[in-house]
Structures are given as structure tokens and as C-alpha cells.
Amino acid sequence: MTQPRLILASNSPRRRQMLAWTGWTFETDAADLNEDPLPGEPPGEYVSRLAGEKARTVAQRYAGEPVFILAADTTVADGYDLLGKPADAQEARAMLRRLRGRTHQVYTALALMDVQNAVLMQDVCVSQVTMRPYSDVEIENYIQSGDPFDKAGGYAIQHADFRPVVDFGGCFASVMGLPLCHLQRTAARVNFVPPHNVPQMCQNNLKYSCPIWQAVLDGESVG
Known part of the structure; x- marks a missing residue:
């Protein structure tokens, strides 16, 4: 059976690299949006909103076609503060000093849109x-x-070289920007099955033994 086209709504080299591990053939077509958080917006709602907006924006370019649009968004949360991409060296320096020796959360949201059937599926991973x-x-x-x-x-x-992280809980791939097991379980809802063994490919490439992959695929709220 012919697989539908898959469009990655991102120019991120890491997301392109990681999505390729699934074995899916895909194209890229990024959305250009204002990524500022709304006043008081919680991190989970922020990344979910942006991922959804990215997917819907790109989906407009393929109206009615048998296409899936995949979008993602990641943010670092330190308490109630969201730390996005630093604009310059000064901001990067301040972020890294702030996070040093402490624990924070990384939120990544996925949005997978079935354009032909106008169905948007979403998931959020917290590490x-x-x-x-x-x-x-x-x-x-x-x-x-x-x-x-x-x-x-x-x-x-x-x-x-920098190796900034000393301890970790959740989905390693999510902190890099694309939680692949969460993507697999989301895509399974519309019988969109990746050709490769995603958990194995992810762990092999990251050189990381993931303790939660089976629980994620089983639908548990972990990571």
C-alpha cells in the first residue's frame, strides 16, 4: 500500500535527522510563526499551541491532499519561566548560568495532521x-x-564536548526536539506505521538505553 506523503514542518537539522531514523520518506516545509508565549501561558500549553499552529499553517498549502503534516515545538521551563532559543551570547550565558547545577523541565509537543480528513492529533512529552x-x-x-x-x-x-547534563528522566529524544516513540503511538491512531523499529533505531543512534519506550508505546503517561 502506498504511504501518504509526510511533510515535516521544520527546518531543524536535528528533527530531520531523527525523523529519518523512522524509515519514513518525508519532505520539509517549515512554518514561519511568531513563537512568543502568551502572558502567563503554561509550558505544556505553549508548546502544544505552537506545534498545532505550525501543523495547521503548513496544512493550508496541501488542502485536500493525502498528506500528513508533522510539527513539533520544544521549550525549557525553569519554574514558571520559559527559556527559548537565546538571541545572543549574553542571553545564552545567562541561561546556562541559571540552569547550572539545577533541575529543570523540557517540554516537547507533537502535532500530526491528517490533511485530507482534517484530523489533528497531538501529544506532549515532559522530561x-x-x-x-x-x-x-x-x-x-x-x-x-x-x-x-x-x-x-x-x-x-x-x-x-560540553556534556551539560548529569542526570535525566524522561525521553532523551524529546529533549533533542522529537520524541519518536510518542510520534509512533500518535501515528498508530491513523494506522500510519513506520518502516523501521523506531525504539531500537532511536537507542542505537543516541547510544542510550531508554527505560520508558515500551511504556510510551503502551500509552502510559511517562515522559
């Missing part, structure tokens, strides 16, 4: 992330690498 007590010198070196500027909270959990 607990504890940062190590890295030094100011390490922060400056990391900023000089240019890596913080396209990442919520100003860091990449997978960065081989």
Missing part, C-alpha cells in the same frame, strides 16, 4: 533534566562553538 556544575570557562567555550543559539535553553543534551 526532567539536571545540569552538572560546569564552569564559566566551559560556558564561554561552548558559546564560542556557536551551538547554543538554535536550541531552547541554550544547550544540546547530546553535545559531545
Whole structure:
């Protein structure tokens, strides 16, 4: 059976890389939206709203076609404060100092839209992330690498040199921007099945033994 077209509503290199692990063939067509949070908007509602808006915006370009639109949004939450992508070195420095040696939450929302049937399915993944007590010198070196500027909270959990995270609970892939097991269970609702063994591919590529993948696929509220 011919699979419907899949459109990733993102220009993120990490999301493209990770979506390729599923074995699905896909195209990219990003949405250009104002990503500012609404006043007092909780983190889960914020990422869900943005992911949904991205999916609906891109879906308008494919009205009536047998296409799935996949959108995602990620934010770092420190208490009630949302930390998005730092605008400059000063903001990245402030974020990294604020998060240093403490635990925060990373929220990633998925939105998968069946354009032909006008059905939007969503899911949210929440992970607990504890940062190590890295030094100011390490922060400056990391900023000089240019890596913080396209990442919520100003860091990449997978960065081989900086290695900012010392403890973790939830979905590792979600902190990178695309919770793949959550995506698989969402897509299963419309019988859109990935060709590859997604949990295995994810763990192999991330070199990470995930303790929650089966619970996620079973529909449990973990991660």
C-alpha cells in the first residue's frame, strides 16, 4: 500500500535527522510563526499551541491532499519561566548560568495532521533534566562553538564536548526536539506505521538505553 506523503514542518537539522531514523520518506516545509508565549501561558500549553499552529499553517498549502503534516515545538521551563532559543551570547550565558547545577523541565509537543480528513492529533512529552556544575570557562567555550543559539535553553543534551547534563528522566529524544516513540503511538491512531523499529533505531543512534519506550508505546503517561 502506498504511504501518504509526510511533510515535516521544520527546518531543524536535528528533527530531520531523527525523523529519518523512522524509515519514513518525508519532505520539509517549515512554518514561519511568531513563537512568543502568551502572558502567563503554561509550558505544556505553549508548546502544544505552537506545534498545532505550525501543523495547521503548513496544512493550508496541501488542502485536500493525502498528506500528513508533522510539527513539533520544544521549550525549557525553569519554574514558571520559559527559556527559548537565546538571541545572543549574553542571553545564552545567562541561561546556562541559571540552569547550572539545577533541575529543570523540557517540554516537547507533537502535532500530526491528517490533511485530507482534517484530523489533528497531538501529544506532549515532559522530561526532567539536571545540569552538572560546569564552569564559566566551559560556558564561554561552548558559546564560542556557536551551538547554543538554535536550541531552547541554550544547550544540546547530546553535545559531545560540553556534556551539560548529569542526570535525566524522561525521553532523551524529546529533549533533542522529537520524541519518536510518542510520534509512533500518535501515528498508530491513523494506522500510519513506520518502516523501521523506531525504539531500537532511536537507542542505537543516541547510544542510550531508554527505560520508558515500551511504556510510551503502551500509552502510559511517562515522559
